[in-house]
Amino acid sequence: MQQTIRKFLFLCSFVPLAASSIEAQTIIKGYVSDEQQKPAGFATVRLAKTSDSTLVKTTLTSVDGNFFFEEVQSGTYLVTVEWIGYHKSVSNPFSLTIGNKEITLKNILLQPETKLLNTVNINGKKPLIETKGGKTILNVGSSILSAGNSALEILSKAPGVTVDREGNISLKGKSGVNVMINGKLTYLSAAQLATLLRSTEGNTIETIELMSSPPATYDASGSGGIINIKLKKNSNYGTNGTVTAGTGYGKFYKNNTGINFNHRTKNLNVFGSYTYTNDKEYQDLDLERSTKASNETTYFSQQGRNITKLQNNNYRAGLDYTINKKNTIGLLFNGYINNNTSNNENKTWIGNQPSKTDSSILAENTGKASFKNQSYNLNYKSVLDTSGQELSADADYSQFRSNSQTVYNNYFYNNLGQSFKTPVIYRNATPSTVKIWSGKLDYTIPFTAKTKLETGLKSSFVQTDNDFQFEDFQFNTWKNDPSRSNRFIYKENVNAAYANLNTEFNSTSLQVGLRTELTHSEGNSPTLQQIVKRNYTDLFPNLSLSQKLSDQNDIGFSYSRRIDRPDYQSLNPFLYFNDLYTYAQGNPLLNPQYTNSFEFSYSYKKILNATLGYSHTRDVITTTLITDTIKKTILIKDQNLAAQNLYNLNVSMPLTITKWWNTTNTITLFYRSFSSPDLMGASFHSGKTSYLLNTTQSFTITPTINAELSMNYQSAQVYGTYAVKPLYNMDMGLSKSFAGNRANIKVAANDVFNFMKARISSAIPGQDYQLIQKEETRVFRITFSYNFGSSLIKAVATHVNASDTEQKRVKSGN
Known part of the structure; x- marks a missing residue:
């Protein structure tokens, strides 16, 4: 596996070097701002080919909203920009030809996903249950019944979840469920995990993610799957x-x-x-x-x-x-x-x-x-x-x-x-x-x-x-x-x-x-x-x-x-x-x-x-x-x-x-x-x-x-x-x-x-x-x-x- 990766990386580095000996390379510059024309700092900018959407380069905007790509070969490209709280923005396609040394794109304006009313964010109400990427997501952040209830009480009523008298949690009938809070396992026994969840206020929870088949990036423990409780964050x-x-x-x-x-x-x-x-x-x-x-x-x-x-x-x-x-x-x-x-x-x-x-x-x-x-x-x-x-x-x-x-x-x-x-x-x-x-x-x-x-x-x-x-x-x-x-x-x-x-x-x-x-x-x-x-x-x-x-x-x-x-x-x-x-x-x-x-x-x-x-x-x-x-x-x-x-x-x-x-x-x-x-x-x-x-x-x-x-x-x-x-x-x-x-x-x-x-x-x-x-x-x-x-x-x-x-x-x- 290591040899294969090394060969692949070597080939990836060799191809652009070979191409540079044939044709000139270009620098692409641009500027990203929000709806108030203020710079969008640390937004993610991706450069891709228009023919097959192949990713060429990725960068982040600077604090003042500027970005640039160096050593870009001739071809037809587009730029996508993503920033938390704003809709994804995609530029119009543009072409680079031999002889171009620098090109400056038209300013990219991002539109917010939320509307400001009296300086308070008003979001569209999410459905109670969503399915994304193999996860079942419960959006309990705005639930009335989450207020005052503990995390254990909310979890015991989640679809497909049961909690027995010792605090053991089952998902879709399977026991051995690992519980995470904000992506971190709690490292407690069933009885003590139940105590922790009882002391975690329900009004602090944003979502509960149910994963019956987690990928290899997670620890192998938890035969019944993983439940991830995400607490509310002020972003x-x-x-x-x-x-x-x-x-x-x-x-x-x-x-x-x-x-x-x-x-x-x-x-x-x-x-x-x-x-x-x-x-x-x-x-x-x-x-x-x-x-x-x-x-x-x-x-x-x-x-x-x-x-x-x-x-x-x-x-x-x-x-x-x-x-x-x-x-x-x-x-x-x-x-x-x-x-x-x-x-x-x-x-x-x-x-x-x-x-x-x-x-x-x-x-x-x-x-x-x-x-x-x-x-x-x-x-x-x-x-x-x-x-x-x-x-x-x-x-x-x-x-x-x-x-x-x-x-x-x-x-x-x-x-x-x-x-x-x-x-x-x-x-x-x-x-x-x-x-x-x-x-x-x-x-x-x-x-x-x-x-x-x-x-x-x-x-x-x-x-x-x-x-x-x-x-x-x-x-x-x-x-x-x-x-x-x-x-x-x-x-x-x-x-x-x-x-x-x-x-x-x-x-x-x-x-x-x-x-x-x-x-x-x-x-x-x-x-x-x-x-x-x-x-x-x-x-x-x-x-x-x-x-x-x-x-x-x-x-x-x-x-x-x-x-x-x-x-x-x-x-x-x-x-x-x-x-x-x-x-x-x-x-x-x-x-x-x-x-x-x-x-x-x-x-x-x-x-x-x-x-x-x-x-x-x-x-x-x-x-x-x-x-x-x-x-x-x-x-x-x-x-x-x-x-x-x-x-x-x-x-x-x-x-x-x-x-x-x-x-x-x-x-x-x-x-x-x-x-x-x-x-x-x-x-x-x-x-x-x-x-x-x-x-x-x-x-x-x-x-x-x-x-x-x-x-x-x-x-x-x-x-x-x-x-x-x-x-x-x-x-x-x-x-x-x-x-x-x-x-x-x-x-x-x-x-x-x-x-x-x-x-x-x-x-x-x-x-x-x-x-x-x-x-x-x-x-x-x-x-x-x-x-x-x-x-x-x-x-x-x-x-x-x-x-x-x-x-x-x-x-x-x-």
Whole structure:
């Protein structure tokens, strides 16, 4: 591959040199301005042949709007100009002949995509759902229901997306989805990712991108695809920003506030944001189960309520500096400081017959936790030449610190409600530190205007240190229990290289890529004197092909192979107690899971979009509930099942009923099955056909008043060893803009009829439990936002960090 590229570049450099010996070369000059005749600085200018649109050269305008091309051969050309916030401009064709030494083009005037009204940009309203370049894009920036809601609440109602009670996200029925924010993976476990998304305000989100088959430029992790949440950015020149404040009430009061700002000059952009959330919420639990040992059956009936208080502080600051028109450097710092407290009261009734109580346990558990994260990014981008070659580099360092402390108080009563046993009191602390170093280098080679090669290297190193401390309360003092305390140290190094080719010919687009990743990991439990080492190398090919059949019909096909490595905490052999009969444990022997996915797509008028897919996952990582008939306990543990097969069909269609009523409707139909030759001593197979329905109705009441109605339905599903009953809800919202559209008030009600309730049972034959979880889903909110500052549009740089897969697997909390 390297020799081929070198030969190609040599030929490309030789041809123009040979031509220059035959005929004279010409310099082309020009000037670009906006609608106010002001210079358009740093606009992209391309020189192409009129015969076949072949790209000849690319450059950027200077600060004063001027541009020039040197060493141009004779021929017929045209110039195109693109500048963020303005329509693309194409010049008239012009000819160069032998003897011309210099030619000056007519001034190029750009027209804005937006109109200024009282210095505020008024844009045409985007459809709620768009399909572009293999992505499904949700434009939630102007959605009423996004205000006051968290990112997790919005994501759980996105078409084809489901979120289970542990925070695991599935896309079109496929689990193992990686979540990115502004192009950077979050590096958190499922539970802690859910916490982060709950603390991310919905009114800060611009779009959500759903990618079921990402190209090789992305990390290979995420067998279910990638969801990229893009936060709102103020791209205006000068000093500007947005302030927000909101409050809500369900069972308890909630409030949030935030600000984001940026200050932009010709060469420097400084930006930052801060959000604060103060939330109090509850979760009710009802669990009915039985265990059978020999001829004896024991019945458990458990009811509990957990009340949690959350205080989340998220912050972000950075700068971009344009050294010259070809080189840019950037710095980014972000993090969070979050604290929560919880009070969990559970009552468990135990008997040898249903509804008969022989004894009971009252568990009063109190906890507190703190989570801190700091991440640093240094990035550099260089445009190497006028042909469009680009080189970019990123260096990242992230550190996560967390400490959770929980005290468990267990009181025992007989069938008369009298205390008959000494209380069992214990506590645990789980201090944890995760450090991530990573770096990446990306290089883009445009062969022609329609063909480019993207290549890159990445290396990451992760080190985690978890110290689990268990203590019993005996004789009025706390004593360490070494049999239940443990320390776990994990190290992982992943080195990757990729190549991705994009090309277009006639009405066909082709993207083909290959990524290779070399992984070395070591899990060490000094307490258990147990070390698990792994070394493996994998290849991850992907292919995407699209064909334009006509102006109204497009078809496509994609294939990808991806991996999901266990999150760091799932490998930790700690034993976590919920109560005396329910606990969770890590599994250091977990293997990564591999998925091969195939997908066909069809689009009609860019309105009707349909996909038909199939995927097969080997060694699928699944959370299982295992009953111990001797101890009469339930163990929650991640295990590798043999395989998962998934077939899915997704159809979405936005409709305009009238000029004031628009609707977007999506249906996802899928069949998902799991199998294992040995689970709890027997072969296991589960499978079910399920469907998801999403509909959103948008109403324009007046130019400044809008309303929304959203309804979601999930049919019964089977996921691994869980059987889940249907879920459904309805949301409503109303918004009013004023003060020249700078200010906005949004009122929204989530789960208006309080229908959302998780009902789960076992999919394993012979295992008996029925679980009902009810969270605080019916919440009424009011949110105010105000935009301040200038409205002159300027381009914005985008940060993409190097440490993109590693942090998602951190179970350090948020």
